[in-house]
Structure formats: structure tokens, C-alpha cells
Amino acid sequence: MQPVLEMRGISKSFPGVKALNDVNLSVAPAEIHALVGENGAGKSTLMKVLSGVYPHGSYEGEIVYEGRPGHFRDISDSERLGIVIIHQELALVPFLTIAENIFLGNEPARFGIIDQDRVYTRARELLATVGLNESPDTLVTHLGVGKQQLVEIAKALSKKVKLLILDEPTASLSETDSEALLRLLLRFKDQGIASILISHKLNEISKVADRITVLRDGTTVETLDCRREAVDEDRIIRGMVGRTLASRYPTREPKIGDVLMEVRDWTVHHPIHPDRTVVRGVNLTVRRGEIVGIAGLMGSGRTELAMSIFGRSYGQGIGGTVRIDGAEVDVSTIDKAIAAGIAYVTEDRKQLGLVLGEDIAKNTTLANLPGVSTATVIDEDVEHRVASGYRSKMRIRSFGVAQQTVNLSGGNQQKVVLSKWLFTQPKVLILDEPTRGIDVGAKYEIYSIINELAEEGRGVLVISSEMPELLGLCDRIYVMNEGRFVGEFQREEASQEAIMRAIMRSKDLNG
Known part of the structure; x- marks a missing residue:
């Protein structure tokens, strides 16, 4: 034929x-x-x-x-x-x-x-x-x-x-x-x-x-x-x-410490329709060195929760408290959330995470310009040095930090977004669909970076629509449905079946 x-x-x-x-x-x-x-x-x-x-x-x-x-x-x-x-x-x-x-x-x-x-x-x-x-x-x-x-x-x-x-x-x-x-x-x-x-x-x-x-x-x-x-x-x-991957997820021995971030009674209303509640009284904790997942179907409120915590970048009529290291912090703007030690890697890296027309160096330092400035003037030598350090650490494949991010592969673009937020020195990193549209080899590298962050004692919150990813990465998983947490599982008791049962059971109770 x-x-x-x-x-x-x-x-x-x-x-x-x-x-x-x-x-x-x-x-x-x-x-x-x-x-x-x-x-x-x-x-x-x-x-x-x-x-x-x-x-x-x-x-x-x-x-x-x-x-x-x-x-x-x-x-x-x-x-x-x-x-x-x-x-x-x-x-x-x-x-x-x-x-x-x-x-x-x-x-x-x-x-x-x-x-x-x-x-x-x-x-x-x-x-x-x-x-x-x-x-x-x-x-x-x-x-x-x-x-x-x-x-x-x-x-x-x-x-x-x-x-x-x-x-x-x-x-x-x-x-x-x-x-x-x-x-x-x-x-x-x-x-x-x-x-x-x-x-x-x-x-x-x-x-x-x-x-x-x-x-x-x-x-x-x-x-x-x-x-x-x-x-x-x-x-x-x-x-x-060109080789066999023995495991999709790098091995890790968790070293989990005290509570690092605590969110209490968090409620968020829709930004256009204020009578619609999108997040309903959520309680959340992330410990030092812990990777915590949030599972749920599309539309369950996971992204809305993350964005509202990160400087109220989603929603209105937001209520509740956020504590870092036991002290209540002000997260009412993105600048204040960053100052409190929170960073958020968006699920939409091309529209919201990067300035595609700019080079790797400018994108890497964008969230922390004071870190490369003297008297409010950007020191390009320092910027180049910082970006080059992250390029090496994150294993970003490019001909240099002067390369435009639009010309990078999806996996390398994601590493630039991660570099941008790591340069703010966050205590808690929220990752929304961190491996969306990324191949299996690049996924392994991103997982290794997440593990390294936990090893350093940071808290990591991972939102993912891929349940095998959450099960392979996380120490603990919250299950979200219709704006509420409807289940919580430790690593050893979590499974796709248990997560789906929690979602379906909550639908039956609400329906």
C-alpha cells in the first residue's frame, strides 16, 4: 500500500x-x-x-x-x-x-x-x-x-x-x-x-x-x-x-523534620463570581525535607489553592492563615509571599513562567533582581555568573545563558523556571504539574532535583494529574475534590485505587 x-x-x-x-x-x-x-x-x-x-x-x-x-x-x-x-x-x-x-x-x-x-x-x-x-x-x-x-x-x-x-x-x-x-x-x-x-x-x-x-x-x-x-x-x-531506565523515580531516604508551612481554614472565592467558593476550609501542613502531593481531578481546586497561597494570585474573599516556622506570615501579595519563603512554579511555563523572548540569564534572575543588583542597577556580570551556576547545577542543555528560552526544549524550559524560583531561596516550593509535556528522561532529572531540594531541608508541595508520579515521589498525599481535602495518605498506604475511592466517596456524599 x-x-x-x-x-x-x-x-x-x-x-x-x-x-x-x-x-x-x-x-x-x-x-x-x-x-x-x-x-x-x-x-x-x-x-x-x-x-x-x-x-x-x-x-x-x-x-x-x-x-x-x-x-x-x-x-x-x-x-x-x-x-x-x-x-x-x-x-x-x-x-x-x-x-x-x-x-x-x-x-x-x-x-x-x-x-x-x-x-x-x-x-x-x-x-x-x-x-x-x-x-x-x-x-x-x-x-x-x-x-x-x-x-x-x-x-x-x-x-x-x-x-x-x-x-x-x-x-x-x-x-x-x-x-x-x-x-x-x-x-x-x-x-x-x-x-x-x-x-x-x-x-x-x-x-x-x-x-x-x-x-x-x-x-x-x-x-x-x-x-x-x-x-x-x-x-x-x-x-x-538509548538505555534501559531501571526505575522511573530516583531513590531517596526521607529525612523529615518539624512543620515548616502550615495553612489553616483556607477559603477562596472565584475572582469573577464571588458567590462561588472554589477552596473550602482547607488545612495543610508541609514539613522540612518532606515532599507532599495533592491529587485530584481537573477542576478540583488544586491550582486555585496553590495560586491563592502564593500572594493571592488567584481569587478574592480569601480567608485563613499561613504560618512559616510557626509564625504567621503575610502572603497578601506575591512580593510578600516570596519574602516569607514561598515560591510557586506554574503549570503554564510558556504563558506565565517565562519571558520566552528573553535569554536564560534574564529569566533565571527575574524573581530576585535585588540579588543581582547594586543600588537598583543590574550587574550583568553577576547576573551571568548566577545564571551560569544554575545552568550547570540544573543541567540545562543550551549553548550558553545568552540563548533565548523560546529555543529550548520543554524540559530545559522547565529547568529555567525552577532555577528562577530557586534563586529566591524559598523555604517551601510549590510545583504545579512540574513534568507536564516533558519526556521520560527529563522527568527523571526533574525528580532528582525535587529530591535534592527535600534533602536540603526545604518543603516541597507537588500538584500532579499523573497519579503514578505522586505515588513515586511523595511522602504524603492529600486528595482534593470540589475545593476540599477529602483524604490524606502516607506513602506506604497510598495507591491509585485508594485515591480514586476517596474522590468517589466524597462525590457520593456531596451528591
């Missing part, structure tokens, strides 16, 4: 970096083809070459699509032929309706006037296809991330997609939403649509992929055929990192 897509000998260079080196990829009709590799392996670069983000002539090699040369000058060229890419950062306009987003730039029109009846009729059909039971008039800003992802897919289907490229489509989704999306991909396969799936969630890839191509350091390592042989996660990891 002739492939729907062949990419032959693709090479792509940037100043000082060869991102792709003689990469080959073929996709069969109606195939789900997974593309895996560590951060920086070249996956997203390869897809940008395919979709025309990097136009024909800016790379070496050739693209053959449906038996013809693919000389794409931009995204519109590739989309015209049915190649549609959905990026990890969703490209939706929040304050437009679902229908307006689906047909943005592709509006059905008669005599130059948008045909509103056709827009809404077709939007309803597409929403039914992707299983989204929402009115086309709904503003996208009122949808959760999982539903926004489905709007993106409906948008792709409106362009008569033949080859759908999904870059980390489930990175921000709950397990339920992720399962629904994977089922949708299988349905598209039955309808003859081919897909390229980029994901770090190897268990998901094992479920749906027909073949898996592994990239390492910008080169094709191998293509595994899941229809001919059983391909488990360990086999994929071996191809990605």
Missing part, C-alpha cells in the same frame, strides 16, 4: 544547532503513527517542516504527499491538501464562539458575506462528530481544556483533514478526557483519516499506535510496528534514551 506521506532525508539547521539530521518518516493511509523522543529530539521541528511553518527551501530532503512532491510555502499550502496540525498550545480565540473559532479564516460565504446559517449548521455537525455537546454559540473561554481540544479537532475536520497531526494533545487533559480523545482518534482511523501523534504519555501511545517512530538527537532511531510485535513502555524508552 502506497504511503499517504513520506519524509525522506529531512535535515534542518538553526544557527549553531542541527535540529534534524537525515530523518525519515512514512505514514500509511488510515494509520495512527506515533512520533516519540526526548525533549529536543526534533519531533516538533519535523512537524513544522511538514506543515509548512518552515517552508520548502529552508530544509534539506523531500516530502512526498499522496504520491506528489510537497513544496509547502506556509501552513495554508499544507492545509489546502488536508494536512492539519494541532499544537500543544491551543490556537483558539477565547472570546469568540465555538462556531466562530471553528471557521476562523475559513468562513463559508455567499457573495462575500458570511453565511451564518451554514456556519452554525456545519458547526453543530462537527461538534456531534467529535462528541462535544455544546451550543455553537458558547464562548470558548467558558470551556474546559478538554472541550477546547475537541473544538480544535472540529476546526481541523472543517478543513477536510486527511492527515491530522496532534502535538501533545493530552498533556493538559484529565484521564477521562484523554481516553475520550484517544477513542476519537480510533474513530477517525475507521473513517480513513491518518494521524501523527506526538506524546510523552507512553501508555497512551501503546494503546492506539499502529507504528511508532523514535527520534533521538534529531535522527531517526527506529520504527516499531505494534501490529507485528508487542511494544511496551520500556521498549519505547530504550529507543528514546
Whole structure:
């Protein structure tokens, strides 16, 4: 059977970096083809070459699509032929309706006037296809991330997609939403649509992929055929990192001390709808040298809790107290929270954690400018020295601290965010989804850094949607649902089943 897509000998260079080196990829009709590799392996670069983000002539090699040369000058060229890419950062306009987003730039029109009846009729059909039971008039800003992802897919289907490229489509989704999306991909396969799936969630890839191509350091390592042989996660990891990982989590002997941070009767109201309580009377403790997890379904209030503690950066009508080393502290602003010894690593590193257009040095020192200043003037030599020290300590892969963070892989961007907050010398570090969109090798490095922080006697609070991550890292786990803590487990008694039972039991009591 002739492939729907062949990419032959693709090479792509940037100043000082060869991102792709003689990469080959073929996709069969109606195939789900997974593309895996560590951060920086070249996956997203390869897809940008395919979709025309990097136009024909800016790379070496050739693209053959449906038996013809693919000389794409931009995204519109590739989309015209049915190649549609959905990026990890969703490209939706929040304050437009679902229908307006689906047909943005592709509006059905008669005599130059948008045909509103056709827009809404077709939007309803597409929403039914992707299983989204929402009115086309709904503003996208009122949808959760999982539903926004489905709007993106409906948008792709409106362009008569033949080859759908999904870059980390489930990175921000709950397990339920992720399962629904994977089922949708299988349905598209039955309808003859081919897909390229980029994901770090190897268990998901094992479920749906027909073949898996592994990239390492910008080169094709191998293509595994899941229809001919059983391909488990360990086999994929071996191809990605070039070795077997004996354990996903570094070993650690906890040395837990006295209570470092104590939060009492913490209540938070929604920032726009003050009658809605988002966090309800939460009590929380973190000890010195302890890694504490917060488990819960999406929307349970975990991020809202963390952000409200960190300088009330979320919510209004906030009540309760925070104590550090037994003394009540003022956390009413971000500056005061930092001064009290609290740092918060956001779940959205690109939008809220980094200034992507700035270099590593400026991002590293951004939260503690007095630490690199003399009489309010930044000393660039000191800034460079501090950033270089963190670059070495955190094992950030770059050509130097003058490199722009936008050009780093996701794992290395996350290390820059961590460096920024570690430079504030926090006593308690709150990590919100610290390994989202990061490959298995980089995850291990982040876990090692978290362990080192605990060894230094700091308190670490980890919010994660990946329960195996919490179970592998944490000494103690709180379970959150509908703004409350509904369970607490020591490491030895925690399990996925016990956590889910606590969530479901609380739903039954509240419902």
C-alpha cells in the first residue's frame, strides 16, 4: 500500500544547532503513527517542516504527499491538501464562539458575506462528530481544556483533514478526557483519516499506535510496528534514551523534620463570581525535607489553592492563615509571599513562567533582581555568573545563558523556571504539574532535583494529574475534590485505587 506521506532525508539547521539530521518518516493511509523522543529530539521541528511553518527551501530532503512532491510555502499550502496540525498550545480565540473559532479564516460565504446559517449548521455537525455537546454559540473561554481540544479537532475536520497531526494533545487533559480523545482518534482511523501523534504519555501511545517512530538527537532511531510485535513502555524508552531506565523515580531516604508551612481554614472565592467558593476550609501542613502531593481531578481546586497561597494570585474573599516556622506570615501579595519563603512554579511555563523572548540569564534572575543588583542597577556580570551556576547545577542543555528560552526544549524550559524560583531561596516550593509535556528522561532529572531540594531541608508541595508520579515521589498525599481535602495518605498506604475511592466517596456524599 502506497504511503499517504513520506519524509525522506529531512535535515534542518538553526544557527549553531542541527535540529534534524537525515530523518525519515512514512505514514500509511488510515494509520495512527506515533512520533516519540526526548525533549529536543526534533519531533516538533519535523512537524513544522511538514506543515509548512518552515517552508520548502529552508530544509534539506523531500516530502512526498499522496504520491506528489510537497513544496509547502506556509501552513495554508499544507492545509489546502488536508494536512492539519494541532499544537500543544491551543490556537483558539477565547472570546469568540465555538462556531466562530471553528471557521476562523475559513468562513463559508455567499457573495462575500458570511453565511451564518451554514456556519452554525456545519458547526453543530462537527461538534456531534467529535462528541462535544455544546451550543455553537458558547464562548470558548467558558470551556474546559478538554472541550477546547475537541473544538480544535472540529476546526481541523472543517478543513477536510486527511492527515491530522496532534502535538501533545493530552498533556493538559484529565484521564477521562484523554481516553475520550484517544477513542476519537480510533474513530477517525475507521473513517480513513491518518494521524501523527506526538506524546510523552507512553501508555497512551501503546494503546492506539499502529507504528511508532523514535527520534533521538534529531535522527531517526527506529520504527516499531505494534501490529507485528508487542511494544511496551520500556521498549519505547530504550529507543528514546538509548538505555534501559531501571526505575522511573530516583531513590531517596526521607529525612523529615518539624512543620515548616502550615495553612489553616483556607477559603477562596472565584475572582469573577464571588458567590462561588472554589477552596473550602482547607488545612495543610508541609514539613522540612518532606515532599507532599495533592491529587485530584481537573477542576478540583488544586491550582486555585496553590495560586491563592502564593500572594493571592488567584481569587478574592480569601480567608485563613499561613504560618512559616510557626509564625504567621503575610502572603497578601506575591512580593510578600516570596519574602516569607514561598515560591510557586506554574503549570503554564510558556504563558506565565517565562519571558520566552528573553535569554536564560534574564529569566533565571527575574524573581530576585535585588540579588543581582547594586543600588537598583543590574550587574550583568553577576547576573551571568548566577545564571551560569544554575545552568550547570540544573543541567540545562543550551549553548550558553545568552540563548533565548523560546529555543529550548520543554524540559530545559522547565529547568529555567525552577532555577528562577530557586534563586529566591524559598523555604517551601510549590510545583504545579512540574513534568507536564516533558519526556521520560527529563522527568527523571526533574525528580532528582525535587529530591535534592527535600534533602536540603526545604518543603516541597507537588500538584500532579499523573497519579503514578505522586505515588513515586511523595511522602504524603492529600486528595482534593470540589475545593476540599477529602483524604490524606502516607506513602506506604497510598495507591491509585485508594485515591480514586476517596474522590468517589466524597462525590457520593456531596451528591
